[in-house]
Amino acid sequence: MTAPALTPQTPLGTGYGPATTAAEVVAGADLTGRTAIVTGGYSGLGVxxxxxxxxxxxxxVVPVRNREKAAETLAGVDGVQLEPMDLQDPASVDAFAGRFLDGDRPLHMLINSAGIMAVPLSRDARGHESQFATNHLGHFQLTLRLWPAxxxxxxARVVAVSSWGHRESGIVWDDVHFERRPYDxxxxxGQSKTANNLFAVExxxxxxxxxxxxxxxxPGRILTPLVRHTDPELLQRMGMIDENGEPLIDPSxxxxxxxxxxxxxxxxxxGPQLDGLGGVxxxxxxxxxxxxxxxDPVAIAEERVRTGESLAFGVMPYSIDPDSAARLWDLSEKLTGARLDA
Structure with missing residues (x-):
């Protein structure tokens, strides 16, 4: 029998909303003396x-594949430490984590924000499908290697930037890497985003x-470099861009x-409202x-947002299931060789 979740998947009523900005969330906060690693910190939401x-x-600290691009993007943000790392390269992930651990620094915040979306089929060096490898396995390995810090x-808090896109798929356990089924x-x-949710649970x-x-x-529906592989006509039909390709902003x-x-x-x-909570x-x-x-629970959720009944799409229950989370953890250990230190 599965033990109940420590934190209910129920809104707190924080007073924030879809129009709240990152600057407003930390207004008045003093994070002096605290250290954060932000993957994807030089693109889109990460910036x-x-x-x-x-x-x-x-x-x-921002792990980077392209130091020149990162330095240019973050030029107006003083004091950011750039370190090389590629989430699809296990040796690179280990090397980054090793350098950080060598400094004996505590790590208070690990924000796993990097990701790819709807890319053509490709595989990492170990043969794993690239979206699952980048969005989940790379971050799984990074988090476990940084465990001592x-x-x-x-x-400490670990944050997995997932997406409402998790509605597209659960974990297809018998063919995670599209070796026998057609690539979608x-x-x-969606499978990689469900993995993000399950990883946070376990x-x-x-x-x-x-x-x-x-x-x-x-995070919301946002036009960032993440959508570079998405057909502009589809983005227009989704109401994300206008006929001129400009983003349509409507937090509601x-x-x-x-x-x-x-x-x-x-x-x-x-956020102090999350003190003592987690796994949600x-x-x-x-x-x-x-x-x-x-x-059609997805259609129901989207209709609630469309009509203003709720400004949150919500989360699919299968993507926060504790048994699936434990199963994914075991699979991820086998695929990466990473384990939590005692």
Whole structure:
């Protein structure tokens, strides 16, 4: 029999909303003396996450594949440490973590924000499908390698930037890497985002008695470099861009600016309302509701947002199931060779 979750998947009523920005979440906060690592911190939502954390005084380390591009993007943000790392290269992940651990620094916040979406089929060096490898396995390995630094913080948070895209697929256990079934770019993306949610559930279970809490989240529907592989006609039909290709911002329908999109990441990493909580999926700087049961639960959730009944899409129950979370953890250990230190 599965033990009940420590934190209910029920909104807290934080007072924030879809229009809240990352800067508003940390307004008045003092993060001096605290250290954060933000993957993807030089693109899209990651840039705004880094900007808000630095403004509040945190030391921020950004792993980068392209130092020149990262330095240019973050030129207006002082004091960010750039370190080489590629999530699809296991040796690179280990090397980055090793360098950080050599400094004996505590790690208070690990925000796993990097990701790819709906890309053509490709595989990493180990043969794993690239979206699952980048969005989940790379972050799984990174988090476990950094475990000593998270424990050293004596109160750390790990944040998995997921997506409402998790509705596209659960974990297809008998063919995770599309070796026997036809490749579906959005299905692969959805599977990797479900993995983000499940990872947070199991990491929180394993870490909560040792001061490490974990969260996953949907940042909102936002135009960032993540959508580079998405057909512009599809984006227009989705109401994300106008006929001129310009973004359509409407927080009431979860269409956000990058500054608004980064708010939930920053809230999960720093918000005092989450003290003592963990293992939940968040949205609009609050814990998200469960998607209601029904003939088509996804359509029901989207209709609630469209009509203004709820400004949160919510989370699919299968993506926060504790038994599936434990199963994914075991699979991820086998695929990466990473284990938590005692």
């Amino acid at each position: 705004e996450t880094v900007r808000a954390l630095r403004a509040a005084g945190a030391e921020v 998270l424990l050293r913080a004596e109160g 770019p959005m299905g692969a993306y 990491l929180d279970r394993r870490g909560r008695d040792r001061g490490v809490r974990a969260f996953s989240l949907h 329908r979860n269409k956000k600016s990058p500054q608004q999109g980064a708010a939930t990441s920053v809230w999960c990493a720093t 999926y968040c949205e609009n700087s609050d814990i998200a509701p469960l998607v209601p049961e029904g003939d």
